[in-house]
Amino acid sequence: MTATRVQSQSMKFMAHNGIEITNRRQLQVSLHPFTLRTPMKLKFLQALCLAFAPAICVAQPVESAAPSVTAIRAGKFIDVQTGQTLTNRIILIHGAKIEAVGSNIKIPDGATVIDLSKMTVLPGLVDCHTHLADLHGAEPLVSLRMTAAETAYAAIPNARVTLLAGFTTVRDVGVYRAFNDVAMRDAIASGIFIGPRMYVAGAYVTISEGAGAMTGLAKDIQLPLDLRYGIANGPWEVRRVVRELAHLGADHIKILTTGAVLTHGSNAKSIEFTPEEIKAAVEEAANFGLRVEAHAHDADGIKNAIRAGVASVEHATLIDDEGIALAKQHGTYLDMDIYDEECIQSDPATPADFLAHDAGLGETQRRNFTKAVRAGVKMSFGTDAGVCPHGINARQFAFMVKYGMTPMQAIQAATVNAADLIGHSELFGSITPGKSADIIAVTGDPIADIRELEHVRFVMKEGKVYQQEQ
Numbered sequence: 001m002t003a004t005r006v007q008s009q010s011m012k013f014m015a016h017n018g019i020e021i022t023n024r025r026q027l028q029v030s031l032h033p034f035t036l037r038t039p040m041k042l043k044f045l046q047a048l049c050l051a052f053a054p055a056i057c058v059a060q061p062v063e064s065a066a067p068s069v070t071a072i073r074a075g076k077f078i079d080v081q082t083g084q085t086l087t088n089r090i091i092l093i094h095g096a097k098i099e100a101v102g103s104n105i106k107i108p109d110g111a112t113v114i115d116l117s118k119m120t121v122l123p124g125l126v127d128c129h130t131h132l133a134d135l136h137g138a139e140p141l142v143s144l145r146m147t148a149a150e151t152a153y154a155a156i157p158n159a160r161v162t163l164l165a166g167f168t169t170v171r172d173v174g175v176y177r178a179f180n181d182v183a184m185r186d187a188i189a190s191g192i193f194i195g196p197r198m199y200v201a202g203a204y205v206t207i208s209e210g211a212g213a214m215t216g217l218a219k220d221i222q223l224p225l226d227l228r229y230g231i232a233n234g235p236w237e238v239r240r241v242v243r244e245l246a247h248l249g250a251d252h253i254k255i256l257t258t259g260a261v262l263t264h265g266s267n268a269k270s271i272e273f274t275p276e277e278i279k280a281a282v283e284e285a286a287n288f289g290l291r292v293e294a295h296a297h298d299a300d301g302i303k304n305a306i307r308a309g310v311a312s313v314e315h316a317t318l319i320d321d322e323g324i325a326l327a328k329q330h331g332t333y334l335d336m337d338i339y340d341e342e343c344i345q346s347d348p349a350t351p352a353d354f355l356a357h358d359a360g361l362g363e364t365q366r367r368n369f370t371k372a373v374r375a376g377v378k379m380s381f382g383t384d385a386g387v388c389p390h391g392i393n394a395r396q397f398a399f400m401v402k403y404g405m406t407p408m409q410a411i412q413a414a415t416v417n418a419a420d421l422i423g424h425s426e427l428f429g430s431i432t433p434g435k436s437a438d439i440i441a442v443t444g445d446p447i448a449d450i451r452e453l454e455h456v457r458f459v460m461k462e463g464k465v466y467q468q469e470q
């Protein structure tokens with residue numbers, strides 16, 4: 001067992017934003033030289049400066065000042081844990097964390113008061129299926145026209161628009177350029193640019209020429225390593241790739257157990273990874289404290305993934321009654337992207353072969369979503385953002401309601417359920433004392449009209465306001 005793993009089980013760290021870090025991978029980030037050593041270097045330089053040239057030093061404290069206190073007055077307050085809308089709540093925030101929530105809370109002297117008394121306040125939203133760190137659009141081959149660095153810079157606005165749309169956390173489920181997502185997550189966490197808190201996959205774990213591979217090339221083209229990083233065949237190769245991803249910064253593992261719609265030469269109804277390979281991925285990921293999500297369209301590929309113990313099935317397009325029963329029995333989340341059909345079909349840039357793959361699948365997926373909701377399967381909110389433009393993630397809510405959820409269930413899918421699926425209910429997913437101050441507000445009542453969530457007016461993440469429209 002490595003030193004890092006020992007520490008991860010026994011220690012809690014306080015990040016610069018005051019949030020306790022218990023996640024093993026986040027701990028690795030916090031041990032990065034720039035997060036621990038730089039303040040020490042600064043302290044030393046500051047001491048030198050004060051000793052020899054006090055007139056020109058800036059005697060600012062190296063460590064940040066005492067965390068600020070903020071009070072939010074919420075006119076309406078959606079309690080996602082009880083499924084009720086409350087009125088006239090006060091949320092007290094200390095630094096990055098929620099300290100107290102209630103109707104009778106004294107606002108301390110000197111606190112910054114944010115008046116949302118004419119708005120509806122709810123937790124920051126969570127999208128469990130995004131591709132922020134990749135290029136927008138259905139055609140993967142565009143990745144071949146840009147360097148990894150160009151792709152990374154081009155993706156920065158994806159993070160920004162997603163946060164400003166009210167999504168304070170995302171589970172990003174794969175990139176063609178391996179580890180662009182790890183870099184984006186860390187750049188956001190260290191404040192280089194703004195975006196949601198990200199949990200990332202590192203790469204797609206896929207069979208050769210499979211749903212997560214860069215296909216459609218001439219037969220004699222050799223791809224660079226980062227464009228074929230997660231290819232694995234056989235349980236031991238799967239374990240090797242999972243081990244590497246875990247070591248190199250993945251927060252979870254994305255496997256593809258059937259063919260795909262948006263992959264050249266693929267067939268959504270084909271089986272890709274075998275049950276043995278899926279099991280190897282789940283077991284190996286668990287050894288590193290990671291969960292696995294499985295892309296699966298075909299009914300048997302979905303069942304293989306559920307039986308092997310994945311945390312969620314992505315798309316779940318052709319799930320049958322047996323699959324629905326299995327998901328319920330195993331407590332597996334279905335993360336069904338039932339809006340993006342609109343984008344696949346309307347975007348003139350969607351390749352013709354992808355449209356052919358997609359024929360009939362969109363409507364079937366929506367009908368199966370209804371069945372799964374009625375059966376009481378655990379549902380999370382995942383849009384496959386990147387297929388649709390980033391920042392319009394909330395358009396899926398209206399479709400979730402149209403196809404069988406109550407507005408409260410749809411909001412819960414994107415808050416409490418999403419946090420449970422990602423494995424960080426202690427940190428986000430509800431406005432509860434002790435959790436990160438990830439809070440949004442809309443002008444109307446999303447329980448009466450779910451489309452209110454398409455126009456988020458106020459966004460706070462970790463106690464910091466990123467958007468405030470009246």
Ligand SMILES: [Zn+2]
Nearest residue numbers: 129131173384
């Ligand atoms: Zn996807």
